[in-house]
Amino acid sequence: MSDAPSIVLDPVIHEAARLVIVSVLNECGAASFNFLLGTTGLTRGNLSAHMLRLVSSGYVHESKQIVDRKMLTEYRLTPVGRKAFAKYRAEWMRLTTGPKEQAT
Amino acid sequence: MSDAPSIVLDPVIHEAARLVIVSVLNECGAASFNFLLGTTGLTRGNLSAHMLRLVSSGYVHESKQIVDRKMLTEYRLTPVGRKAFAKYRAEWMRLTTGPKEQAT
DNA sequence: ATAAACTTGTCTGTGATACAGACTTGTTTG
DNA sequence: CAAACAAGTCTGTATCACAGACAAGTTTAT
Numbered sequence: 340m341s342d343a344p345s346i347v348l349d350p351v352i353h354e355a356a357r358l359v360i361v362s363v364l365n366e367c368g369a370a371s372f373n374f375l376l377g378t379t380g381l382t383r384g385n386l387s388a389h390m391l392r393l394v395s396s397g398y399v400h401e402s403k404q405i406v407d408r409k410m411l412t413e414y415r416l417t418p419v420g421r422k423a424f425a426k427y428r429a430e431w432m433r434l435t436t437g438p439k440e441q442a443t
Numbered sequence: 444m445s446d447a448p449s450i451v452l453d454p455v456i457h458e459a460a461r462l463v464i465v466s467v468l469n470e471c472g473a474a475s476f477n478f479l480l481g482t483t484g485l486t487r488g489n490l491s492a493h494m495l496r497l498v499s500s501g502y503v504h505e506s507k508q509i510v511d512r513k514m515l516t517e518y519r520l521t522p523v524g525r526k527a528f529a530k531y532r533a534e535w536m537r538l539t540t541g542p543k544e545q546a547t
Numbered sequence: 548a549t550a551a552a553c554t555t556g557t558c559t560g561t562g563a564t565a566c567a568g569a570c571t572t573g574t575t576t577g
Numbered sequence: 578c579a580a581a582c583a584a585g586t587c588t589g590t591a592t593c594a595c596a597g598a599c600a601a602g603t604t605t606a607t
Contacts, residue, residue: 355450370547383554384558409603410554436470437466441471491584492585492586507584
C-alpha cells in the first residue's frame with residue numbers, strides 16, 4: 340500500500356547549473372553576476388537565462404546597483420526560494436536513502 | 444585561488460527518473476521491470492529507454508529469466524554503478540553544503 | 548568627442564533528450 | 578485460435594541547455 344509519483348524533485352532547482360547557483364546563494368547570502376559566472380563556468384548568455392528562470396520562479400531576487408561606478412547585479416534567495424531549496428534537499432535525501440522495502 | 448568546473452554531477456544518474464531507479468536498486472538490490480514501472484510512474488517505452496541507458500553506461504546489470512512461466516527482467520546495480528552512485532551522492536553533498544566563502 | 552573596455556542582456560540556432568503512445572514480438576493460458 | 582501479459586522498438590513532439598553573436602548602457606583613456 341503505497342505509491343507516490345516518486346519523481347517530485349523541483350526541476351527548476353534540480354538542473355545541475357541552477358543547483359550550483361542556488362547552493363551558492365544559500366551559503367553566501369548574495370552573489371554577483373560575475374561571481375556566479377566564475378563558479379559555474381557558464382557563458383554569460385547562458386547564466387543570464389538561468390537567472391531569469393530562477394527570478395521568474397520567485398526563488399531569487401535580483402538587485403541592480405551601481406558600485407564603484409560600475410553596474411552590479413546581485414542575487415539572493417527569496418524566502419520562497421530558501422524554502423524550496425530546503426524542500427528539494429529533503430526530497431532528495433528521502434529519495435536516495437529511503438526505506439528498504441522488498442522489490443519484486 | 445580556486446575554481447573548479449563545479450558542475451560535475453554525473454548526468455546519467457542526476458536525471459530525476461534515473462535517480463529514482465538507481466536509488467531503488469541501491470536499496471533493494473534487485474528490482475523487476477514491472478516494479479520499477481510502478482515506483483517511477485513512467486510509461487513502458489520510457490522506462491525501457493532509461494534502463495537501456497543505465498545498462499549501456501555499465502551501471503546496471505540486466506537479467507532475463509522465466510519465472511512462473513512468465514518473462515521476468517530483473518535489474519541490479521553493478522559494482523561500477525554502485526561506485527558511481529556513491530560518488531554522485533558525495534558530489535551532491537559537497538555541492539549543496541559547501542564551505543561558505545565570501546561572494547562578490 | 549571618439550574609441551575602447553566593462554557589465555549585462557537578448558536572440559538565434561543546434562543538439563540532446565525526456566516523454567507519450569502506437570505498434571511489434573514472444574510466451575502463456577483459455 | 579484468441580486473449581492476455583511482458584518487454585521492447587519506433588516515431589513524433591516539446592523542452593531545454595548551451596555556445597556564441599550581437600546590442601545597449603556606463604566609464605575610462607586618448
